[in-house]
Amino acid sequence: MAKICPWCCEPLSREQGEALLCAYCRHSLVADNGSELSLLDLRYEGLKGAQEARFRNFVGIGTPLTVGIGLLVPFTHVGAAVVIPLMVVAHLIAVRFILIRDARRYLRPSRRFFSRWMVRLAFLWAGGIGYGAAVVPIVGALSAGLTFAALTWSAHNYVLWSLWREKAKIPLALWERVVLSVLFLLTLGVIVFLVVTVALVGWSVSYLFRPGL
Numbered sequence: 001m002a003k004i005c006p007w008c009c010e011p012l013s014r015e016q017g018e019a020l021l022c023a024y025c026r027h028s029l030v031a032d033n034g035s036e037l038s039l040l041d042l043r044y045e046g047l048k049g050a051q052e053a054r055f056r057n058f059v060g061i062g063t064p065l066t067v068g069i070g071l072l073v074p075f076t077h078v079g080a081a082v083v084i085p086l087m088v089v090a091h092l093i094a095v096r097f098i099l100i101r102d103a104r105r106y107l108r109p110s111r112r113f114f115s116r117w118m119v120r121l122a123f124l125w126a127g128g129i130g131y132g133a134a135v136v137p138i139v140g141a142l143s144a145g146l147t148f149a150a151l152t153w154s155a156h157n158y159v160l161w162s163l164w165r166e167k168a169k170i171p172l173a174l175w176e177r178v179v180l181s182v183l184f185l186l187t188l189g190v191i192v193f194l195v196v197t198v199a200l201v202g203w204s205v206s207y208l209f210r211p212g213l
């Protein structure tokens with residue numbers, strides 16, 4: 001049973017943990033279906049409603065702002081190589097700490113791990129491509145705005161879906177394991193490719209310019 005009462009958050013002893021009522025507030029420790037009552041059971045609707053409200057504000061403000069930044073990217077020339085990754089990172093940080101932070105606190109460690117890395121890698125791949133298109137004038141800015149809205153919508157709904165499954169005590173889905181594994185392997189493959197390429201280029205340059213050649 002629960003280690004703390006989900007109603008009053010008082011710690012429960014072993015004997016109290018097996019009881020049906022909290023010894024402090026006298027509220028039930030058992031849900032209607034007979035399972036253990038958790039903090040998430042009591043706060044799910046509030047968490048869901050608060051995140052949906054934040055989502056509407058987040059998209060309403062962030063999308064036109066991203067389009068505006070996207071309009072300026074073609075004029076940065078070489079600086080676009082810095083601006084575009086910053087757009088991805090800034091978006092990811094904002095989503096994590098403004099939009100989905102409260103809901104993720106109620107996920108178990110394994111599900112929290114999956115939600116964290118699923119969102120990170122989705123932003124890395126989809127964000128890199130979508131925001132990268134911002135180097136194209138006008139059309140690229142629209143692509144950046146669409147990318148912002150789509151990634152925000154995906155992260156928002158995936159975390160709420162994970163929260164619902166956590167409340168219903170449903171384990172991780174097979175597709176989550178498959179998708180995260182594929183994204184990890186793709187990311188690892190790209191990193192290895194870049195490291196090998198840089199090493200080969202460095203070796204080639206040092207060989208061509210070595211003394212006495």
